[in-house]
Amino acid sequence: MRLIRTQHHEPPTSRQAPAVELAGVTKTYPGGVRALDEVSLTVERGTFVAVMGPSGSGKSTLMHCAAGLDSPTGGRAFIDGTEIGGLDEARRTELRRRSVGFVFQSYNLVPSLTIEDNILLPLRLAGERPDRAWVSGLIEPVGMTGRLAHRPAELSGGQQQRAAIARALVSRPAVVFADEPTGALDLRTAREVLGLLRDLVDGLGQTVVMVTHDPAAAARADLAMVMADGRVVETLKAPTAAELAQCVTTLETE
Structure with missing residues (x-):
């Protein structure tokens, strides 16, 4: 399975700024609960990054702040070189539409x-008008050939998630955030979807940031960040599922 480059597409890796950058980001909720505690990270273009951690570790809050869905209490967050904190809601929405793709566990198809x-x-x-050459180049690799006239209810869970991935890519974003993208899928279908996400990075130079609880899923990434108590406590390059499982298990028992 290979995604097709078209002559109309400027690969994300040709841009200069990192896809995502956080500098000392904190997030404190009412009551003094600190979900993120001065987190700094840089997600370079053309990389696949996984974020793991026990329940309540801050991984979902990290994704929300990094994707511009929520505002940090402190620190600075950038998407595609633009600082999120200086934008009003209308401009933040415009930035997300232009530079961010989302893939959710529940597909979120209409x-x-x-x-x-x-x-x-x-x-x-x-x-915006669709670039038909770009859209056509997405349909076959994500397995949607012959399915375009169907409604979501007529497709399997795996097919719906593939459609959701195509939707995330259609605007050619700087980064795709995937929130537990295989959580509702069986093991075989999950492997296929993870293979597709991996191919987005290898074949297109796309940047993917995936939040997951599954060590086997995170092992597909180039880099895995393990969180606890609102901080990134471990960063593993080319991680294995066994390493990640051991790391998370240790945090859960401490």
Whole structure:
């Protein structure tokens, strides 16, 4: 399975700024609960990064702040070289539409729309015309050939997630955030979806940041960050599932 480059596409790796950058980011909720504690990280373009950690470790809050879905209490967050903190809600929404793709555990496809319309939805919301050469180059590799006229309910969970991945890519974002993307899938289908995410990085130079509780899923990444108590406590390059499982188990028993 290989994603197709088109002559109209400027690979994300050709841009200069990191896809995502956090500098001393904190997030404190009412009552004094600190979900993130001065987290700093840089996600270089064309890399696959996994974020793991026990329940309550801050990994979902990290993704929300890094993706511009939530505002940090302190520190600075950048997407595609633009600082999120200086933007009002309208400009933050515009930045997400332009530079961020999302893949969720529950797919979040619109039931009343066809698969084609679901894939093209981010462009239509942004008032942009689809680049048909780019869209055509996505359909076959993600396995949607012959499925574009279907509604989501007519597809399997794995097929719906593939459509969701195509939707995340259609605007050619600087980064795709995947939140437990295989959590609702069986093992075989999960492996196929993870293989597709891996191929986005290897074949397109796409940047992927994935939050997961699954060591086997995180082992597909180039870099895995393990969180505890709102901090990144371990960073593993080319991690193995066994290393990640041991790391998380140790944190859960401490």
